Amino acid sequence: MLDAGICNYVVITYGHSALWGGGMAQMLFQMTRNEAAFGHFGAVGGYALAARRAMHEFGTGPGTWQRIASGQRKWAALNPISVMGKKPLAEEDYFKAPMAADPFRLVDICLVSDGGRAIIVTSAERARDLRQPAVLISGMGQQNPSREIGQARYMAGPTGAKKAGKEALQMADVSLKDVDACQIYDCFSYTVEITLQDYGFFGPGEGGDWLKGGTIEPGGSMPVNTSGGQLSEAYFMGLTPIAEAVMQLRGQCGDRQLGPQTQTKPPEVILASDNGGILQSHACFVLKKG
Amino acid sequence: MSLKDKYAIVGVGYTPQGKVPDRTSLSFHLEATANAIKDAGLKKEDIDGLIAYRHFPPCPGEPDVTPQHIAQHLGIEPSYLSQDAN
Numbered sequence: 001m002l003d004a005g006i007c008n009y010v011v012i013t014y015g016h017s018a019l020w021g022g023g024m025a026q027m028l029f030q031m032t033r034n035e036a037a038f039g040h041f042g043a044v045g046g047y048a049l050a051a052r053r054a055m056h057e058f059g060t061g062p063g064t065w066q067r068i069a070s071g072q073r074k075w076a077a078l079n080p081i082s083v084m085g086k087k088p089l090a091e092e093d094y095f096k097a098p099m100a101a102d103p104f105r106l107v108d109i110c111l112v113s114d115g116g117r118a119i120i121v122t123s124a125e126r127a128r129d130l131r132q133p134a135v136l137i138s139g140m141g142q143q144n145p146s147r148e149i150g151q152a153r154y155m156a157g158p159t160g161a162k163k164a165g166k167e168a169l170q171m172a173d174v175s176l177k178d179v180d181a182c183q184i185y186d187c188f189s190y191t192v193e194i195t196l197q198d199y200g201f202f203g204p205g206e207g208g209d210w211l212k213g214g215t216i217e218p219g220g221s222m223p224v225n226t227s228g229g230q231l232s233e234a235y236f237m238g239l240t241p242i243a244e245a246v247m248q249l250r251g252q253c254g255d256r257q258l259g260p261q262t263q264t265k266p267p268e269v270i271l272a273s274d275n276g277g278i279l280q281s282h283a284c285f286v287l288k289k290g
Numbered sequence: 291m292s293l294k295d296k297y298a299i300v301g302v303g304y305t306p307q308g309k310v311p312d313r314t315s316l317s318f319h320l321e322a323t324a325n326a327i328k329d330a331g332l333k334k335e336d337i338d339g340l341i342a343y344r345h346f347p348p349c350p351g352e353p354d355v356t357p358q359h360i361a362q363h364l365g366i367e368p369s370y371l372s373q374d375a376n
Contacts (some may be wrong), residue, residue, distance in 0.1 A: 010340070013303075022350050023349040
């Protein structure tokens with residue numbers, strides 16, 4: 001619409017009384033179809049199925065996911081509007097959390113949040129005259145390999161992230177080495193692992209080692225989900241990661257701002273992702289400081 | 291032609307979040323959009339495209355939220371309205 005000259009300023013908005021109003025339960029009931037006969041209700045069972053297959057195929061598991069869940073919780077502690085920021089999640093807390101749908105514990109699963117989020121997109125030229133520092137959409141890629149997990153040829157990946165990520169980086173003319181941080185759609189801790197793996201940050205099953213020593217945490221070499229993400233900040237679908245990428249590139253993130261105060265690289269390029277269904281659709285964005 | 295660096299994100303709108311009682315889904319759309327417009331330093335009349343991101347079944351007791359609803363309640367008439375899929 002922007003490229004065709006039909007629109008100049010497009011707003012993309014999300015709002016959901018998901019928790020208090022019971023909206024998320026309605027959505028999950030709707031997702032429950034024929035596979036319910038096999039114990040797959042809503043989204044948790046479907047992702048648990050994919051994660052279990054991944055454990056078998058490339059040897060991942062809770063040891064890897066704990067580093068993601070606990071790492072993101074550390075970022076949430078620096079974000080005053082995060083839902084979970086006041087509750088630390090040490091390694092032992094993670095393993096003590098109740099099992100929700102094996103192999104997922106409750107802390108592997110995103111929040112259900114009331115609230116909304118919106119962003120406005122315009123041309124790079126118009127952006128220069130506006131109030132905030134511009135954040136450029138430098139590259140994007142999308143890949144939708146299947147409609148349902150039961151129809152997915154490769155349950156443990158590669159997911160749509162592989163092709164979408166490659167396309168987005170190619171359009172932006174950058175490589176993973178140029179990426180300063182990632183804001184990854186994290187409906188489950190495992191989604192972060194498989195997305196980063198498919199983007200090429202590490203090989204299949206090497207995520208546990210890659211995450212060791214706080215790679216994604218404050219002070220780490222590749223900060224991930226710096227608002228706390230959907231696991232620990234709030235769940236507004238793809239607008240949780242995109243909003244955080246924009247705010248970080250604008251330098252307006254307060255205590256969690258990437259740069260000297262969190263012993264991380266001041267960000268020039270951030271990768272952000274969105275994901276739909278049970279790993280069936282994927283969108284990747286390369287966002288760049290304008 | 292490549293879209294590289296041709297477009298930019300210029301506004302972000304937040305709302306109260308977590309467990310927020312007595313609010314409709316529509317009210318969160320309106321507040322987030324109004325805050326994004328303010329953040330960008332725009333006027334609501336500047337908005338000529340509106341995309342309602344994701345589509346869920348309505349919450350019990352609420353009507354389905356449509357992009358038309360959102361535009362009408364904001365008092366704007368975008369040239370382009372769209373509803374994303376689930």
